[in-house]
Amino acid sequence: MSDRNERWGDLLRRGLGGDATAYAAFLTGITPVLRNIVRARTGGAEDVEDILQEVLLAVHAKRHTWRVSDPVTPWLYAIARYKAADAGRRRGKVGTEVDIDDLADILPDEGGETTAARDLAALLDRIDDRSARIVRGVGIEGLSAQEVGTGLGMSEGAVRVAYHRAMVRLKDLAEAEIED
Amino acid sequence: MKTDDLITMLAQDAAPPPGPSVERRAWAGLALGFVGALVLYLLVLGPRPDLLGHMADPLVLAKMGLPLALFALALVLAVRTARPGAGAGRTGWIVWAVPALAVLLFGWSFAVTPPAERWRDFIGHSIPICLPAITVLSLPMTAGLLAAFRRGAPVHLRRTGAMAGLAAAGLSTVIYSTFCTEDSPLFYATWYSLGILASAAIGAWAAGRWLRW
Numbered sequence: 273m274s275d276r277n278e279r280w281g282d283l284l285r286r287g288l289g290g291d292a293t294a295y296a297a298f299l300t301g302i303t304p305v306l307r308n309i310v311r312a313r314t315g316g317a318e319d320v321e322d323i324l325q326e327v328l329l330a331v332h333a334k335r336h337t338w339r340v341s342d343p344v345t346p347w348l349y350a351i352a353r354y355k356a357a358d359a360g361r362r363r364g365k366v367g368t369e370v371d372i373d374d375l376a377d378i379l380p381d382e383g384g385e386t387t388a389a390r391d392l393a394a395l396l397d398r399i400d401d402r403s404a405r406i407v408r409g410v411g412i413e414g415l416s417a418q419e420v421g422t423g424l425g426m427s428e429g430a431v432r433v434a435y436h437r438a439m440v441r442l443k444d445l446a447e448a449e450i451e452d
Numbered sequence: 453m454k455t456d457d458l459i460t461m462l463a464q465d466a467a468p469p470p471g472p473s474v475e476r477r478a479w480a481g482l483a484l485g486f487v488g489a490l491v492l493y494l495l496v497l498g499p500r501p502d503l504l505g506h507m508a509d510p511l512v513l514a515k516m517g518l519p520l521a522l523f524a525l526a527l528v529l530a531v532r533t534a535r536p537g538a539g540a541g542r543t544g545w546i547v548w549a550v551p552a553l554a555v556l557l558f559g560w561s562f563a564v565t566p567p568a569e570r571w572r573d574f575i576g577h578s579i580p581i582c583l584p585a586i587t588v589l590s591l592p593m594t595a596g597l598l599a600a601f602r603r604g605a606p607v608h609l610r611r612t613g614a615m616a617g618l619a620a621a622g623l624s625t626v627i628y629s630t631f632c633t634e635d636s637p638l639f640y641a642t643w644y645s646l647g648i649l650a651s652a653a654i655g656a657w658a659a660g661r662w663l664r665w
Contacts, residue, residue: 287466296463303455325458330665334605336468337535346537354536354607358664429464436458 281344288335299328306331306352313356323359329436330355362444395445403438410435474534474604481596482527482620488592489624497585497631506635514557515629515640522550522648523622530597530615534604554641561637573636579643585628586621586647587654593620594655598662609663610656617655621648 280298287295303324310323330351338347392412396404402424409420410431417431424431472480506512525547532538565573576582597616606612625644634640 287463288468290467292463292466295466296459299459299462303459321455325455328455328458328462330605332462332465334536334665336471337474337605339535342535342538347535348537350536350607351605354605427465429461432461433465436461 277343277345280348281340284335284338284344285340288338288340299331302331302348303328306348309349309352310356313353314360323356325436326359326440327352327355329433329440332433391446392442395442395449398445399438399441403434403441406431406435407438407442411439471603474600475531477600477603478527478531478534478597481598481600482593483596485593485596485620486623489589489627492592493589493627493631497628499630500633502633503630509635511635511637512629514637515632515635515644516626518550518554518557519622519625519629519644519648521622522547523619523626525550526615526618526622530601530612530619533608533612533615534601534606536605536607551645554637554645557637558641561641565636565638570638574638574642576634576636576639576643578632578634582628582632582634582643583647583650585631586625586644587650589624589627590617590620590648590651591654593623594651594658598655598659601659601663602665605665606659606663609659612663613659614652614656616659617652618648620655621651624651
């Protein structure tokens with residue numbers, strides 16, 4: 273356990289200093305452990321991988337809240353438990369699952385105003401402008417993250433993260449819509 | 453998206469965006485809220501005319517000192533809960549000394565006050581001002597703290613909100629106590645505490661809504 277703390281703490285410390293390789297090794301190292309936490313906390317739901325990705329995104333988004341002098345595992349597991357509980361709460365409320373990836377895959381292929389395209393357009397109006405532009409660029413027009421980033425003055429990595437976040441948000445919105 | 457791809461993508465963005473720490477933001481938010489509360493206090497209430505003459509009275513000092521201690525301890529706890537995985541530590545125990553002292557003070561005051569005067573001291577004459585004033589003055593500071601904690605990652609939202617509300621109410625009570633002329637612990641240990649609890653409840657409620665991430 274303390275061994276793990278030292279290893280991960282060292283990798284994350286270097287990652288926060290801008291070392292992408294160390295940060296990748298940190299994320300790769302924690303993933304199986306986080307997957308187990310998510311699986312245990314959600315009773316082995318079929319969307320473990322989705323929730324796991326949300327946990328990874330949360331770890332990434334909140335990486336500045338880890339104090340380098342603290343052990344890393346209590347911090348990490350607290351985030352994992354919080355996000356797993358959050359996902360469990362949301363799923364408890366939602367009856368139908370909508371896979372936004374399917375929705376997005378259909379869109380570029382179908383020309384014209386299909387229902388799905390209209391729905392997506394309506395959903396895109398409800399998220400912030402920049403995110404909507406990124407989703408349009410990457411998900412619908414098929415541009416690369418780099419191309420979209422150049423237009424918005426963002427790094428490629430930042431675009432990819434924003435894209436993933438926007439997709440999660442769209443999925444939530446779509447689920448809320450179905451609920452109504 | 454595959455998890456491995458997500459990791460590859462996140463790793464390209466290793467260094468966190470620069471910005472002040474949660475602690476610094478909390479101080480800034482609190483300071484802003486404090487200025488707001490002070491302006492409100494000066495506009496509506498203002499210090500009691502005989503304030504300086506009472507500063508040597510131990511009961512008046514306790515009236516200001518206890519909430520000040522509550523402020524300091526609850527602030528430490530609130531800021532700590534803004535980071536995942538951090539325990540309350542010893543401060544989590546020490547903070548209980550504040551309500552314990554308030555209860556002791558109340559008991560002592562009850563014992564030494566002549567029976568005929570107890571009820572009068574307990575009810576006082578300013579409950580309708582005291583209760584709302586403490587709570588209202590705490591709100592700008594609670595808001596400042598919660599705004600700062602949005603940058604943090606609290607995992608027990610209600611606890612974080614309650615601690616922020618307690619800290620803010622501690623400070624708002626210190627401010628209010630310079631206006632209030634009721635110096636019997638029978639009054640202030642009771643009604644101040646109620647106002648402070650209301651602030652903590654509002655903080656917990658607000659945090660449950662605003663701090664989700």
